[in-house]
Amino acid sequence: MDTDYSKPHNMCWGTLGTVRPFPNFHPDRDTMDLQVALQKKDTLTLVRILTNRCNAQRQVIVNTFEELTQKELSAGLKKALSGDLEQLMLELLMSPVEHDANRLQQSMVGLGTDEETLMEILCTKSGKKLQEIYSAYSQLYKKDLEKELKGETSGDFGKLVVALLNKQVMVGYVQRDTEVLCETLKAKKVDPGPWITILTTRTSEHLNKVFFGVEIESRQTVEEVVEKRFSGDLRLGLKVLVQCIKNSDQYLAKRLSSMKTSLVHGILVSHSEEDLLCIRAAFLKLTGTSLYTTLQKHFKGDHLQALLALCRSED
Template sequence: MAAKGGFNARGTVRPCPGFNAYHDAENLRSAMKGLGTDEDAIIELLTSRTNAQRQKIVEAFRSSYDQSLIEEMKSELGGDFESVVEGLLLTPGKFDAKELKDAMEGAGTDEHVLIEIFGTRSNKQILEFAEAYQSENGMSLKEDLQSENSGDFENLLLSLLKGKRDESLAKVDARGKQNESYHVDESLAKVDARGLFAAGEDKWGTDETKFITVFCRRNFAHLRRVFEEYYQLTNKDIEDSIKDEMSGSLEMGLLALVQYTKNPAGFFAKKLYETMSGAGTDDRGLIRIIISRSEIDMVDIKTEFLKLYGKTLYSFIHDDVGGDYRKILLRLCGLDDDE
């Protein structure tokens, strides 16, 4: 739930009080133009400003020096540290658009990245990254999705791209008090659960379209109720039915949507663990999740991470990466909260 001032209290990056975009732009220029680059000053400033504030700094830098702050940073920095700084200075829509483009470029498509972004963004965010994608690439996101994907998984992504998920709020709870939770239609939840059963377990073959429609149109609180009703009806978890009835990318996509619906913070905690477990680090994934969730629910993600893996997210990042790259990630995930 968003706190006063338009920021989310569950994020680790908060608005800077007394913010002055032109003052910050001047400090960033000084950090780049002295003898060597003052990376610590860059880290301190960028991680203590929200994206909305950073966008004003980008504008102020252009106004004051007639230069692109992103291009100046890229000329001074390098490696994964540069990637984090660039991600912080892009609007969320442009950042998601860049990640989607990267996921579809080259040999093969990273379906896991596509479903992570499409399945966890609001209707407004989907519209913003679709517009940014068109603007940056001169090609519609829909066209690239169609050329890089196929079958039911393509249909799932295209349905999510429409941004038609119900986002209506239940303004008054059962006790008559104001709240901001999503509206749940109990009778429709029962209908949806029966519809999913009829489309899968209760027939020869599977009606994938029914699953796609319900998963892409209903709000997440409603879907959680549908999953409960489904279990009551079938004595089977919806995830088990998906595993039995689906395969390939569609199975992966629907399971990801179920897992995010049930526990958003847990979903991202597992994603972060996967970026750092095994041989090597999925730096793109690590950077994407840390940046995209830092103002939304990183506090909850850290709690889930500790619960799932018995170690803090701080310690995982600290042990997995180094240098200024480590410093900036630790600041974004709220190092003071852990250590």
């Protein structure tokens, strides 16, 4: 075995992700090793390779595996693995936009809709990225994402969801936006329209200045305003949106603290190459315990080793 395969994966200074491109990448060799590991059901090797390659490298492996073996790597994983580990490894094989599209689809299937997962993805992705997810969703499921979201939501919450999906940054004036939002609070029933429009068409930097003005005027935090003046799914949606605008890392850390398997998979896979270091720092500040240690308390076996490989290290 190449000794580089057993070396710890070092993070690069200046990046906010925990998973980086493997420096001595040989997709042909990875394919051969994976093929043997699948036959032997050697989960340790499967986990070691797939968690130590960045997503772009995994996509090359997927294509190389199919070219050399005439078989799909995902099908092999389904035969060799089971349960949570199987699900995590399959998620790692998806491209980032396919993974987000899959999470959106999963949040809408079956009885009831997982509104908070919908909001998590819509609130933490840029408008450009959401359009890529939109296209991936159409290719994967042969359905229009906007129509699907409209079918799963209703009322003002539905309007918020669609506005987020199609969000485009527009120029606004802090004083004017602050006055508009404060004016809505004077009515017995708050008009959600201005809140939806302003919160989905401004930058986070702009909105944090607006929130500061609203908080001075109302003598409440924006979260408290939303909690008291809105209701139902719209209240949930606006609360998530406000939290993400203020500090998305903190919001995602709070989501992770539940240690719900699907959330842990979703966030670690989605953010491992983007900003997981920031989320880890927020998790430590929020809970007093590192994410690395917390994972060890809630998961076990090869599944745990895969999660720890994505998390990468102790804080």
